[in-house]
Amino acid sequence: MRRAPHHPVRTERALNTCESPYPPPYPPPGRLRRAAPGGSDPGRTRRRTAGKLTAAQVSSWTDAYLEAWRTKNDTAAVRLFTPDAVYEAVPGVPAQTFRGREAIGRYWRDITAGQSDMTGRHGTPVVTGNRAAVELWVTLRAPAINPDGDHWVTFLESNILLFTPDGRCRRNTEYWNLQMGRLQPPQGWGTA
Known part of the structure; x- marks a missing residue:
């Protein structure tokens, strides 16, 4: 069972380093709309991807994902997913496939509980249609994974994402x- 990262500590884009430990607010102003009363996410704001999905939209989503990880905020994490989303931490392994927000939230709480000092960055997303691929470079302390020394581990990750129009x-x-x-990361990492 994967007992590693999905929990951020500092969010940086590849090639762009933030001075603050927190990323700018995402999504950018003007890209939000309130969910309709009685909708699947009442009172929450959601990004609109009317038309073609863009690398900028995927970058904003990934920044929010890394921030939810860094802060161990499972509530913020699950809001990034549809109610019926599928999260495959290890593809093809049923015990590592989480279906629906409740299961995804439980996974995030469990996986991030023993993590600290997370720093995450992402590369330039590659987008085709409503699908995107994005590289993540995450370092964090995880004594359960690396019981020696200062407990640092590095996750080199690529995520294949399927988005809905919202x-x-x-x-x-x-x-x-x-x-x-x-x-x-090596020089040039994360560039598409």
């Missing part, structure tokens, strides 16, 4: 590699 994710399939220690 900007939420319907499916997230992760492909990741875990390395012990706090590694830095």
Whole structure:
């Protein structure tokens, strides 16, 4: 069972380093609308992806995803997904496939509980239709994964995402590699 990251500590875009430990507010102003009363997400704001999905929209979604991870905020995390979303932490492994917001929230609470000092960044998303691929580079402390020394681990991850027109994710399939220690991305990492 994957007991590793999905919990941020500092969000940075590849090639762009934030001075603040928090990313700018996402999505950008003017891209929000209130959910209709009685809708599936009453009172919450959602991004609109009317028309073609863009790399900028996926970047905003990924920034919010990393911030939810960093802050261990399962409520913010599940709002990024549709009510019936599928989250595959390890594709093809039923015990690592989470269906629906409740299961995704439970996974996030469990997975982030033992993590600290997370720093996350993402590369430039590659978008086709309503699908996107985005690379993540995440470092964090996880004593359960790396009981030696200072407990640093690095996750090198690529996520394949399927979006709905309102900007939420319907499916997230992760492909990741875990390395012990706090590694830095190589030059040119994350560029499409």
